[in-house]
């Protein structure tokens with residue numbers, strides 16, 4: 001299915017594109033095909049375990065060849081991370097299983113600063129029990145939200161925009177309905193109904209074919225006949241590796257773009273469709289910046305720090321490959337639950353302090369993690385254990401940033417500080433790993449150019 005530009009005005013370039021309700025798949029395949037056609041060398045079976053930074057210079061990465069179990073140091077004049085968001089640190093997330101935030105965590109562990117980690121977006125409509133995204137197109141096409149009283153409850157919260165209010169607002173409305181007992185019961189949790197039936201079979205089949213298939217395949221519900229049971233889930237990471245508008249970090253030779261980075265174009269809340277900006281626009285700007293910075297060639301960085309790092313990763317793998325110790329998947333499940341429950345859509349000081357305590361305990365438990373098989377090749381339990389170390393760091397920075405930010409802004413909502421406070425909080429949080437391994441938060445001014453911050457309409 002071809003990609004179609006979306007623009008209401010024909011004299012303007014299209015700010016987004018779509019392909020029925022499978023835009024992501026179409027983008028992914030197009031990108032991959034173009035990369036193959038252009039002869040880009042792809043290592044689909046390599047997992048990057050660590051980033052090498054020494055004295056403000058990036059030297060490259062250490063990667064594990066999943067097929068052979070071999071560790072490979074990759075020395076580079078320029079290293080670019082496009083490693084995606086950290087959604088999987090939450091238990092309920094629409095993100096792919098690979099979105100553990102390992103790239104963000106390893107950049108942080110190597111000394112790169114992270115920006116605005118507390119800004120986490122929750123999507124209002126995710127399929128119960130699976131967290132699969134029921135795309136915005138469902139409400140865009142005219143879907144209704146109902147509580148267990150048969151009420152289109154958005155009428156009470158945002159009568160002007162109803163179901164088309166911004167994601168964070170609809171998420172909070174749904175969560176309020178659930179918290180106040182107006183949700184439906186399901187063995188896998190409480191839910192709200194997303195009703196498409198009035199759109200009619202023809203429109204649903206034509207405009208929302210992917211959604212219909214997912215509902216039938218995963219929970220045996222045909223949205224032409226029954227409402228879809230949904231709940232809000234983590235969806236997007238606004239925070240990430242601190243980079244400028246060229247996607248350059250303040251580490252020489254280290255760049256990041258896409259969801260793992262934070263240029264801050266999305267502020268505290270990304271609009272739907274704007275990842276195309278992250279990936280396409282900033283992907284190109286990053287490539288231009290790297291080409292400029294490497295103009296005239298330049299020497300490869302020293303190999304020694306990279307070889308030292310490879311030895312350290314060898315030792316880590318040795319430690320992890322000790323059967324019979326704690327299990328990574330148990331710690332990951334507990335981490336996901338604590339973030340869902342205490343650093344979720346609604347946040348309070350008390351709960352986030354509890355979350356920090358829990359994360360500290362899980363970090364301690366992680367020191368005893370071991371995998372069942374000592375084999376290094378095709379060992380996904382080993383990779384999960386490597387990822388978990390970074391997930392714990394990412395979760396720590398999210399929680400600490402959210403605790404310190406005593407206001408509500410964008411997707412970050414504090415029930416103990418319900419309003420936006422530009423006087424004290426129109427600033428970025430910057431998390432850096434401190435000398436004792438704990439995150440240290442500092443602040444950075446927000447750069448405002450043409451558009452001034454506006455008061456929210458809803």
Ligand SMILES: Cc1cc2nc3c(=O)[nH]c(=O)nc-3n(C[C@H](O)[C@H](O)[C@H](O)COP(=O)(O)OP(=O)(O)OC[C@H]3O[C@@H](n4cnc5c(N)ncnc54)[C@H](O)[C@@H]3O)c2cc1C
Nearest residue numbers: 047048082083084094095098102133258259273274275276
């Ligand atoms: C269900 C869903 C629907 C969405 N729909 C839209 C939409 O309609 N419009 C829109 O604009 N945005 C949408 N988004 C958001 C958008 O898809 C993402 O923001 C975007 O795909 C991020 O792209 P990326 O290239 O930065 O990262 P990703 O696409 O997540 O890619 C990261 C890559 O890095 C690899 N990687 C990660 N860690 C490592 C490691 N340690 N070693 C080696 N490789 C690693 C991963 O395997 C992956 O291939 C959606 C998101 C979801 C989850």
